[in-house]
Amino acid sequence: MSEDEREPAYLYPDYVGTRLRAPVKPLVQLPDGFHDFPAPLFPRSVTELDHDLTRQHPGEPVGERIIVTGRVLDSDGRPVQGTIVEVWQANAAGRYLDQDDQHPAPLDPNFSGAGRCLTDAQGHYRFITIKPGAYPWKNHRNAWRPAHIHFSLFGNVFRSRLVTQMYFPGDPLMGQDPILQSIPDQAGRGRLVSRFDPETTVPEWALAYRWDIVLRGRAATPFENER
Amino acid sequence: MSAPLTPSQTVGPFFGVGLPFEKGEQVGPAGAAGSIRIEGQVLDGHGDPVPDALLEVWQPDEGGQYQTVVNSTATGFGRCRTDAEGAFNFVTVKPGPSRAPDGHAQAPHLNVTVFARGLLRHLVTRMYFPDEPGANAADPVLKLVEPARRSTLMARDDGEVLRFDIHLQGERETVFFVI
Numbered sequence: 218m219s220e221d222e223r224e225p226a227y228l229y230p231d232y233v234g235t236r237l238r239a240p241v242k243p244l245v246q247l248p249d250g251f252h253d254f255p256a257p258l259f260p261r262s263v264t265e266l267d268h269d270l271t272r273q274h275p276g277e278p279v280g281e282r283i284i285v286t287g288r289v290l291d292s293d294g295r296p297v298q299g300t301i302v303e304v305w306q307a308n309a310a311g312r313y314l315d316q317d318d319q320h321p322a323p324l325d326p327n328f329s330g331a332g333r334c335l336t337d338a339q340g341h342y343r344f345i346t347i348k349p350g351a352y353p354w355k356n357h358r359n360a361w362r363p364a365h366i367h368f369s370l371f372g373n374v375f376r377s378r379l380v381t382q383m384y385f386p387g388d389p390l391m392g393q394d395p396i397l398q399s400i401p402d403q404a405g406r407g408r409l410v411s412r413f414d415p416e417t418t419v420p421e422w423a424l425a426y427r428w429d430i431v432l433r434g435r436a437a438t439p440f441e442n443e444r
Numbered sequence: 445m446s447a448p449l450t451p452s453q454t455v456g457p458f459f460g461v462g463l464p465f466e467k468g469e470q471v472g473p474a475g476a477a478g479s480i481r482i483e484g485q486v487l488d489g490h491g492d493p494v495p496d497a498l499l500e501v502w503q504p505d506e507g508g509q510y511q512t513v514v515n516s517t518a519t520g521f522g523r524c525r526t527d528a529e530g531a532f533n534f535v536t537v538k539p540g541p542s543r544a545p546d547g548h549a550q551a552p553h554l555n556v557t558v559f560a561r562g563l564l565r566h567l568v569t570r571m572y573f574p575d576e577p578g579a580n581a582a583d584p585v586l587k588l589v590e591p592a593r594r595s596t597l598m599a600r601d602d603g604e605v606l607r608f609d610i611h612l613q614g615e616r617e618t619v620f621f622v623i
Contacts, residue, residue: 221622224451225564234454234562237489238612245589246622250545252568255512257502257521261465292446305462313458317496331462367456369463375502376623380559380566382453399564400451408450431447433623437545 220433225399232395233356250437252376259301259335268334270306270346278328280309280347284425286417288340289370291377291434296340303333303369304344311350320352345423351390363390363397372432383428384410452566455559457496464498464525471501471522471536471554478537481605482571485530486558489613493530497560498523499610501534503553508540533605538573544584551579551586553597558610567620571608574601585621593619 227239271278285304289297307313307330310322314329328347336342349364365382372378384391391397391410400406408431417425455463472479486494501522504510511520520539524532534554541549551572558567572580580586586594596618599606610618 220449223449225453227564227567229564232454232562232564235564236562237492238494238560238562239564240567240617240620241489241613242593242617242619244620244622247585247588248545251585252621252623253545254504254542255510257519258512261468290447292449294447303462305459307458313461315458315460317460318458329461367453367459367462369455375555378557378566378623379450379452380455381450382456396453396564404448405451408448409453430450433449434446 223400223402223405225401229395229399232399250435253374253435253437256371256373256375256377258299258371261301261333263301263333263335268332268344270328270330270332270344272345273329274327276327278308278325278347280325280328282345282423283348284343284345284417284419284423285366285383285411285428286341286343286414286425287411287428287430289336289342289372289430289432290340291373291432293434296336296338297372297377297432298336298338298340300336300371300373301333302336302342303331304346304366305331306346306349306366307352309347309350311352322350322352348385351388356395361390363388363394368430370430370432374433374435376436377432377434379430379432382409385426386410386412452564454561454564455498455566457561459498459559460525464523468523469532469534471503471519471534473537476537479535480538482534482536482599482608483602483605484532484608484610486526486532486560486610487530487612487614491614493526493528494560494612495526495528495530497526497530497532497558499526499532500557500559501536502555502557503536503539504542506537506540508542510542541579548584549579549582551576551583553583556608556610558612560612565623567612568623569610569618569620570597572598573606574598589619
């Protein structure tokens with residue numbers, strides 16, 4: 218399958234929100250290399266504690282403390298170093314700190330649900346947070362989003378940009394979620410599911426989940442137009 | 445053998461806690477001579493405002509170079525969420541002509557990326573400048589777009605501001621590029 222066939226289509230009618238927002242006219246294909254210019258490196262500041270979503274308030278948030286870690290790689294398997302990783306998520310009760318979220322579950326005064334970090338020289342990122350709750354949405358009758366953490370990454374070149382969601386292993390809601398199911402193949406959907414990581418789990422403190430991310434690299438071989 | 449890519453998912457409706465940042469709409473150096481204000485609206489297939497979109501601008505400097513180490517004074521990068529009317533704005537300076545992969549000059553333009561609830565993948569478009577007719581006529585990307593749709597990539601001079609609306613669908617659907 219080509220890179221594009223592994224991605225969700227813009228129009229996926231089971232996800233009602235796509236119906237009036239997906240472009241209908243064909244996207245214009247540019248020759249290889251037109252989106253290979255550099256991505257922004259640090260579009261915003263990152264401080265030392267921004268990776269720890271459990272330490273942004275006077276008290277600790279309610280919920281199951283977890284470590285979420287992994288590597289950011291390009292499609293050639295090379296680590297993407299020094300790139301910003303931004304995350305946001307619901308609290309343990311399945312409620313976002315967002316005025317538009319009207320789910321009648323409690324807000325947590327000790328949890329904002331946003332974090333960021335920079336990858337290290339081997340492409341590693343690491344967040345400390347709490348496991349987000351599932352929450353209902355109005356896409357169809359009795360629709361519930363599986364627990365997930367939103368991720369935003371830039372990578373090295375403009376075409377590396379990725380916004381996606383990380384899911385948790387064994388979540389029974391994944392099979393009926395049109396957002397996850399919009400990915401055409403099972404292997405592709407599986408690449409959004411983290412795995413329980415006993416080695417990184419810290420005894421008496423927090424379970425760990427591991428999730429590696431692979432970003433698009435350059436489309437054109439460098440220097441192919443140079444003589 | 446290349447590793448399979450991590451698939452895209454929608455930014456959803458609740459990115460407000462995670463992605464927008466203070467003064468994100470300031471793309472170029474604040475207060476720079478020749479600063480331009482860009483205003484626009486994101487509209488869906490019914491022509492209704494999209495109140496939960498996030499736009500990013502990424503542009504080269506006045507010399508046509510992308511400044512990859514972004515600092516607080518000159519960035520080239522901007523981020524703005526739409527309001528209840530689907531409206532967004534950016535403040536920047538006109539970029540210089542960057543080079544196409546084959547070395548030819550491209551007309552000055554902003555790369556504009558659209559994220560929204562209902563967009564399972566982001567969309568990439570370009571905003572060109574109306575006062576560059578010569579450079580626009582020679583631009584290698586505009587040449588690949590059917591003439592009738594090129595106007596969707598052109599900002600409109602509205603006196604104080606440049607106007608650039610984004611139609612996700614419909615009669616005036618904006619031209620988007622395969623990423």
